[in-house]
Amino acid sequence: MLVDPTIAMWSDRLFQATLVVLLLALVFASLEYAAGRVARAAARQEELAAVGASGATPARPGDDGTAGRATRTRADRHGRIGVSLMILAALTHLGSIVLRGFAAYRWPLGNMYEFTSALCLMAVGAWLVLVRRHPGLRPAGVFVLTPVVLLMFVTGTVLYLDAAPVVPALQSYWIIIHVTTITLASGLLLVPGVASLLFLVKRHGKPASWAAKLPSAESLDRLAYRVTVLAFPLYTFGIITGAVWAEAAWGRFWGWDPKETVAFVAWILYAAYLHARATAGWKNSGAAAWINTAGFATIVFNLFFINMVVAGLHSYAGV
């Protein structure tokens, strides 16, 4: 038998469960973020009162006042629930991907559905690791979850494909090396993309009230840099393994196929980002953040537009 329909069905169910759990996580992350804003506003009012009364140094926002503390702890609870739900989602998601592999009896990254699904898992995983290391980032989770949930929705609807064997070109151990690293790198790069966008909002946007609770511009910038520095070599490695594979599968290691070309463009943009960030004027003006955002936009463009509209040799992507 080529495909085990029972396992395939369970893989699909886990995917749906993942989407539901992620949605719930998004709700709690939003609650946390919103409550944080309330707490902050309340704290600010108290501050004003305190300053008016005694001229004492203002309390740190949210550190004082019963109203502030109550909302803060509730926000904290929501935040924790959100993170726990993300962990649960990551587990069901992993289950869904692994079962896909067993159902089709192959490496489960053979088409756009599987690829984008895995990309989302990588992004969630990256975020969980980051939050564990830097708990202060947690309230920004809503901004990572939103694009992930959107992507997952598109994956489950537009991109969905039944489990099936892949065409001969994909029957190679290179799929494990090439596609897995590219997925990992792309998923990781979602985080700096979002962080850079938030950096720009923080720096240039009107100080909209919703942006008040964001981490500081500096920490967003640092976050973007740290993750990019990890993901960029991976992406590079992914492209190189793609070239090695192309040499065996398509008869040449580089042929400016649309997917290759856009991967090249994204690579150049990230290289430019690293250079820009090392140039003082570009870093602080936000130019570096713009470049990083453009880099991730290019990756998304490569994934959707090039696969679905342009189509080249990579077009077994199967949509």
Add this chain to the structure above:
Amino acid sequence: MSSPPTAPPQPPVTTPDGGSPSSRPGPVSRVLALLRNTWRGLTSMRTALVLLFLLALAALPGALLPQRSLNAFLVEDFYRDNPALAPVVEALGGFEVFASPWFAAIYLLLMISLVGCVLPRTAEYLRSVRQPPVMTPRNLARLPHHAEGVSAAPADDELARARDLLRGWRRAERTEDDGARTISAEKGFLRETGNLVFHLSLIGILLGLAAGKMYGYEGDVIVRADGSEFCNSSILGYDSFRAGLRVDGTDLNEFCVRVDRFDGTWLPNGQPSTFGASVGYQTGQDVRDGVPTWRPDEIAVNHPLRTDGDRVYLTGYGYAPEFTVTWPDGQSRTGEIQWRPVDQSGTQLSEGATKFERPGVTDPERRRTSQIAVTGTFAPTGAVDPQGKLVSVHPDLRSPTADVEVLLGDLGIDDGRGQSIFSVDQQKIDDGELRSVATARLGIGDTVRLPDGTVVRFDGVTPWVNLQVGHDPGQTWVLAAAVLMVGGLALSLSVTRRRFWVRVTPAATGDGSRIQLGGLARTDRAGYGEEFDRLTAELLDPTDTKDG
């Protein structure tokens, strides 16, 4: 460069030829100054950044516009759909972006900028490797990481401990005027090494690519999978050939390939599952030595045959139907030539033209006008659609069927004009020199009788494979450079360049000493704080630490 310059800020360079501002520079020095400024401008980080952007921007049309090198048909479509725009795009090189002068100009400028940036840095790097780490700053408390404490142990002991702890760091010890002793330590040179390796590898990749463009070639040839042979001896053996700039085809690696069998397997829905061709080959050496045997091998997708530094790929397959024409006088001829797949969905529905000349005809005029072409459609697994048309429902040879139209007359093969092997000359049909004399739907073994009594029989089918031969002397170099590049990249992005200073001042009275520590990371990777704290904890007795 992907990290901030690690050299200390340099004083402004004094120009060697710069006299006092009042003396007017001569024309020579003005030209020199212009050159120098151009060079400096070109090698600045800002220029590199702008060039990087331009390169990214310039590559984009290559993905969005149809490219002739990838698919010439799509370019034709574009011409048809945008008749006004297409010539403009053509003039700008939009259909051959990666061969266009402006694309080359950008990456060459970028390369020059890169070389100009990397070479001075390499020199600077080599110099700083040989220099001892910089002096300990006067005031360590001003550094981002610092700590101090007092110890009951004498200064010598403390220094020995520090030396021990800083094993593996580059160190320099100095004694200051007031008797304080210092250790300057430095680590993370690999960052700079990685950075240089990365940038130099980029140049390596480019050189490798250039070598491929100059000395590489690529050719396609269709070979029937019935023991037919192909030898890589001249361009003429190929159906199509793309030569590198310095390749004239006189110097190909003369190996031979014999295709014994084509094996394909498909899923029930017709999706390909595996493709492979059983082949034998003789290396160039075998051919020169006249070795009679063939080395067996299997060419499959993802598994090319590699011999003589060349690669032979299986890039397509199809079918060659075999027909036998028997004329009323009893003479017969058998013809077998590849037909080409015409169906995009992979059912291998094929079209072609198998051409015959009547044997034994001496009169040239009669010979010319008695030629026969068996044309039409071939389906490996034939079925009939509601309109009565032959379609193929599976790419495998399950029920080979041919809808043939037999043409009789002048095929035009004596005109001296080359013609496609897959079709007849439409002009001859339009001129009435080639007439349709019979149509029939044939299974294997079926025959069709022409009005003059000639019989055409569909004998059977042989698969053919399309072999692509690739030769690229640069590709190993490109791979080596690319691997070095990722290695360098990973090093330069993961290693922190950091400094650590220890100042031990002997106490004015007694044996004790005062220890001051300072640390500085030259790049903004996290993690140095922890390492610094660890070193500090080791060096300072926790009870008397005064942290900063």
